[in-house]
Amino acid sequence: MSGAGLRGVSAEQDGRFRNKELRLMKQMKFPEEYKTKVDLSRVNWDVMKPWIAKRVTELLGIEDDVLIGYIFGQLEGQKTIDPRKLQINLTGFLEKNTSLFCKELWTLLSSAALSSTGIPQKFLDEKAEELRLRREEDERIQARLRAEQAKRDEENRQANAARRDLEDSVHRLRREDDGGRFEERRRGDDDDGVSRQVV
Structure with missing residues (x-):
């Protein structure tokens, strides 16, 4: 047996996980700001990273480098991202503060993408x-x-x-x-x- 049929798939490719995510998105209420599409490649990350780190630390009460790095990983290098997915992905970490953080973040990212400086x-x-x-x-x-x-x-x-x-x-x-x-x-x-x- 070559094991050709046992190749793994990512969570995004596995329909079982995708369906759960879609169900969650339908059940949850999201802010109106999420309807704005944002070109993340236009954002000045040197300015945004300190804000993200500071805001996460304020909301958690402690500095969590792993979570901050995870958020950077979700955003950096992407052309665009669905803010609803970002909120779902961060809910386990930020809990009740997730919606507030994601709304603030998305508002800032929208403004940065429209600015010529990315700020x-x-x-x-x-x-x-x-x-x-x-x-x-x-x-x-x-x-x-x-x-x-x-x-x-x-x-x-x-x-x-x-x-x-x-x-x-x-x-x-x-x-x-x-x-x-x-x-x-x-x-x-x-x-x-x-x-x-x-x-």
């Missing part, structure tokens, strides 16, 4: 908002630094003015003091020209 519009908007907030924060910091510098400059100006006033007062007192000594010397002179200075 979902939501991500572009979030990045633009992040840059706007960062720019506003930088402007606030610069304004605060300018205000602090202006305050320091004003304090320095006042300190310099006070120092000049003090120096002027000291010079004036010295002049007055020197002038008083000169008067005393003049008054203390006798007829013989001898000074009787009082110190």
Whole structure:
């Protein structure tokens, strides 16, 4: 016996499994977003992969590298995929969160496929908002630094003015003091020209 009749078949080729999948698809309700066909080859996976990993970790509460890799395997290298099948395939892993995850994912993939960059519009908007907030924060910091510098400059100006006033007062007192000594010397002179200075 050559065993030619015992070749294996994949689950997709085996009618028993395909029928179960079709029955499940008919029984389950799927979001309207799944009706949108998505060209996965237009998606920028370098941007999508981190989102998928982060979202799966948020939903599970732990990082599951196997599941994340499985999802990547389902999506990468495909021209298109039936989102209903993806949801059915992930139900055993994500359980009650499967529908939410798949709907979010499909919405992002649809947006990414329509974008010239392959990046979902939501991500572009979030990045633009992040840059706007960062720019506003930088402007606030610069304004605060300018205000602090202006305050320091004003304090320095006042300190310099006070120092000049003090120096002027000291010079004036010295002049007055020197002038008083000169008067005393003049008054203390006798007829013989001898000074009787009082110190």
